[in-house]
Amino acid sequence: MKTLPLNTRAPTTALKQPKELFTFARDIDNEWIYDREHIVKEAVSYYYLPDVQINNQIDLQGGYAKFKKIPEEDNLGDFASLLKALEIHEREHGKVGVDIITFRGLMTKILALPYNLLDPIDLNIVAYDGQLFVKSDEELELRRRTESDAKQKAELTPEKYEHVKRCEYSGYKFEAMATIPKPWADCTRPMIDKRNKKIVNNYEQYISAIRTGIGKVKMLLAGEVDCVWDFLPEDGGEPVDHYVELKTSRAIETNGQVITFERKLFKTWAQSFLMGTKKIVYGFRDDLFILKSVEIYETEKIPLLIKNNPLNNVEDAAAPGGRRGPKINCISALKWYGAVLDWISKEIPKDDESMSWRLSYDPGSRTFSLLEIVGEANQKLRNGGILSPEFKQWRQSLKKD
Ligand code: 0WD
Ligand code: CA
Numbered sequence: 340m341k342t343l344p345l346n347t348r349a350p351t352t353a354l355k356q357p358k359e360l361f362t363f364a365r366d367i368d369n370e371w372i373y374d375r376e377h378i379v380k381e382a383v384s385y386y387y388l389p390d391v392q393i394n395n396q397i398d399l400q401g402g403y404a405k406f407k408k409i410p411e412e413d414n415l416g417d418f419a420s421l422l423k424a425l426e427i428h429e430r431e432h433g434k435v436g437v438d439i440i441t442f443r444g445l446m447t448k449i450l451a452l453p454y455n456l457l458d459p460i461d462l463n464i465v466a467y468d469g470q471l472f473v474k475s476d477e478e479l480e481l482r483r484r485t486e487s488d489a490k491q492k493a494e495l496t497p498e499k500y501e502h503v504k505r506c507e508y509s510g511y512k513f514e515a516m517a518t519i520p521k522p523w524a525d526c527t528r529p530m531i532d533k534r535n536k537k538i539v540n541n542y543e544q545y546i547s548a549i550r551t552g553i554g555k556v557k558m559l560l561a562g563e564v565d566c567v568w569d570f571l572p573e574d575g576g577e578p579v580d581h582y583v584e585l586k587t588s589r590a591i592e593t594n595g596q597v598i599t600f601e602r603k604l605f606k607t608w609a610q611s612f613l614m615g616t617k618k619i620v621y622g623f624r625d626d627l628f629i630l631k632s633v634e635i636y637e638t639e640k641i642p643l644l645i646k647n648n649p650l651n652n653v654e655d656a657a658a659p660g661g662r663r664g665p666k667i668n669c670i671s672a673l674k675w676y677g678a679v680l681d682w683i684s685k686e687i688p689k690d691d692e693s694m695s696w697r698l699s700y701d702p703g704s705r706t707f708s709l710l711e712i713v714g715e716a717n718q719k720l721r722n723g724g725i726l727s728p729e730f731k732q733w734r735q736s737l738k739k740d
Contacts, residue, residue, distance in 0.1 A: 340708050340709070340710050341686055341708065341709045341710075342706050342707060342708045342709075343678070343679065343682050343707045343708070343709075344707075345452075345453070345456075345675075345705060345707060347675065347678040347679075347682070348671065348674035348675055348677075348678055349553075349554055349674045349675075349677030349678040349681060350674075351554070351674075351677070352553065352670065352673040352674055352677055353553070353554055354551070354552070354553050354673075355550075355551050355552040355553075355557070356551075356615065357549040357550070357551040357560075357579050357613075357614060357615030358549060358550050358551075358577060358579065359547050359548070359549050359550075359577065359578045359579050360428055360432075360435060360548050360549060360550050360559065361424055361425070361427070361428040361548050362375070362378055362424075362545065362546060362547050362548065362578075363378065363420060363421070363423075363424035363546050363548070364378045364381070364382035364543075364544060364545045364546060365417075365420075365542060365543060365544040365546075366381065366382070366542065366543060367407070367540060367542050367543055368542070369409070369413065369542055371417070371420040371423070371424075373423065373424050373427050378545070379571065382543065382544075382545040383545055383566075383567055383571065384518035384519060384520055384545075384565075384566045384567070385518060385519050385520075385521065385522050385523065385566055385567050385568075385569075385570075386517060386518060386566045386567065386568055386583050386585075386620065387517070387518065387519045387523055387526075387531065388516065388517040388620075388633060392516075393630060393632065393633055396629050396630075397516055397535070397629070397630040398628060398629060398630075399508075399509035399512045399513055399516070399587065399622070399624050399628040399629070399630055400505045400508060400509055400512065400628040401512065401535060402512065402535075402536075402537075402538065402539055403505055403508050403512075405538050405539070406508050406511070406538075406539055406540070407538055407539070407540035407541075407542065408540070408541055409540075409541050409542050411481060411484050411485070412481055414541070415475065415477050415480055415481060416442045416444065416445075416474065416475060418472075418474050418725055418727070419727045419729075419730075421440075421442070421546075421548070421561050422726070422727050422729070422730040423727070423729065423730070424546075424548065424561075425440070425548070425559070425730070426729065426730055426733045428548075429733070429737075430733075434734075434737055435550070435559055436557065437470060437550060437552075437557040437558055437559045438470060438471060438556050438557050438558065438684055438689070439470065439471045439472075439473060439556060439557075439558045439559070439680070439683075439684070440470055440471070440472050440473070440558070440559045441472070441473035441474065441558070441559070441560060441561075442473075442474070442475075442560070442561050442562065443560040443561060443562030443563075443610065443613050443614055444562065444563075444610070445462055445473060445474070445475055446558075446560060446613055446676070447606065447609045447610045447613060448460050449675075449676055449679050450609040450612075450613065450672055450673070450675070450676040451605065451606050451609045451672065452672075452675065452700060452707075453665070453671065453672050453675050454602065454605060454664065454665065454667050454672065455602075455606070456702060456705065457702045458700075458702065459483075459699070459700060459701060459702055460698070460699060460700040461475065461476045461479045461480075461697065461698075461699050462474065462475055462476065462697070462698040462699075463475075463476050463695060463696070463697060463698075463712070463720055463724070463725060464683070464687060464695060464696040464697070464698055465695045465696075465720050465721055465724075465725045465726060466687055466688065466689045466690065466691055466692065466695070466696075467692065467721070467726055467731075467734075468734045469689050469690060470689060471683065471684070471687060471689060472725050472726060473698075474724075474725045476697070491503060505628060508539065509587055509624060509628050510585075510586070510587045511539045511540070511541050512539050513585060513587045513622040513624075513630070514539075514565060514566075514585050515534060515537050515539050516534055516535065516630075517566070517585060517620065517622065517633075518565070518566045518585075519531055519534070522569075522570055544563050545563065545564050545565075546561050546562065546563055546564070547561070547562060547564045547578065547579070547582070547614065548560070548561040549561075549562075549579060549614055549615065551613070551614075551615065553673075553676060553677045553680055554677045554680065554681050555681070555684070556680040556681060556683075556684045558680070560613060560614065562610075562613070562614045564582045564583075564584075564614070564616070565582075565583055565584055565585040566582075566583050566585065567581050567582060567583065568581050568582070568583045568617075568618055569581060579614065579615040579616070580615075580617060582614070582615075582616045582617070582618075583616065583618045583619070583620055584607065584610065584611045584616050584618070584619045584620070584638075585619075585620050585622070586603075586607055586619060586620070586621050586622070587621065587622045587623070587624060588600055588603060588621055588622075588623055588624075589623070589624065589625075589626070590623040590624060590625055590631045590632070591623070594650055597648070597650050598650055601645060601648060601650070601667065602664075602667070604636070604641060604644075604645065605641075605645060605667050605669065605672075607619055607641075608638060608641040608642070608645075608669060609669075609672065611638045612638055612669075616638060617637065617638050617639070618635060618636070618637065618638065619635070619636040619638055619641075620633060620634070620635050620636075621633065621634045621635075621636065641669065642668075642669035642670060645667050645668075645669060646668065646669075679707070682709075683698065683709070686709055687709070692721065693713070693717070694711045694712060694713045694717050695711075695712040695716070695717045695720045695721070695725075696709055696710065696711060696712060697709070697710045697711075697712055
């Protein structure tokens, strides 16, 4: 087992500007879409929430009973569809030359780790064709989600548990209320006015795969994009520059809530920063789920915003046991992230198919480690677990030329 001390930091944070390579989407029927035109027409939505509507007491639990929610086991990050979209891209443009291929959300966990020391991480890594394919351990992830839900159910009153579920829903409802399916000029009046009647779901998802990198490590990250700020640029413009991340939060009234929000804002920064998403829109709601205000954050300004907050380093009321959380520093987190990727890239031989790897963070012992996975478990990851037969066939066919 190899370990990386938690205080490791890369000397610099040289970052490549993220560039979109391709997109794919999931529709309401749980089908994946790869056709660009179809995606633009059906899966991309646009931000639109004028002040008059915000002042209209939008109810973010409206339609809760009709929520069309995807089962957890179907929402674990579908690697097969990412690889299929990658293959389609490569058939036109050739093999994507990166070191690591993964979902953005998994990298957010690593980037945010220095200030989330209680959250475990378990990722499987397969080296194949000179690249590392990184995916969460599905079994563990699903078990954790199920157990966390069961724990809440057991520990909370039925009313409180219901409240938690409604909080979850309110995020998706905010997305439905803050977006329109076409640019404003192409929308009909009913499209805009009937948003509150729309049945909310979390099947529909638009995913952008970008090329980025930190230090010497080049990466392909696939991440969900909530909506477009103004328009999708044609010929040559960078779509990433137009993307928006939507979030909701309890309106902030007490110092404790400021600290809780700052921790959330840090995670949202990490998530958005990785994809090059420039804008984050927060909808603030009260305890009755009424939307009170909307705040737009520029992602690049958040590190300074957090740094300058005098409450950032006081007693962390949100942490279990009243733990004094370390002062959040986005640059320090980035240097940690850079060091991790550098370490992974150096430690894992990219052409050795005799083993796979497990990257773990264990909150109990506070160890960050890489462990070899051999034998049957390695074979399983290489045959369907992470790599799909279709994708391997595609990459093999490239080698024959
Ligand atoms: O453990 C896994 N294998 C995960 C899979 C963790 C996180 C996401 N996913 C799935 C997503 O559903 C999506 O299909 O992978 C795909 C790409 O997601 P991503 O952009 O890499 O994921 P992330 O940045 O963590 O989350 C983006 C969105 C969330 O929006 P918010 O505003 O809450 O960050 O993906 C959804 C959610 O809408 N999402 C989840 N939905 C239900 N349960 C979860 C979850 N645990 N995690 C992310
Ligand atoms: Ca979001």
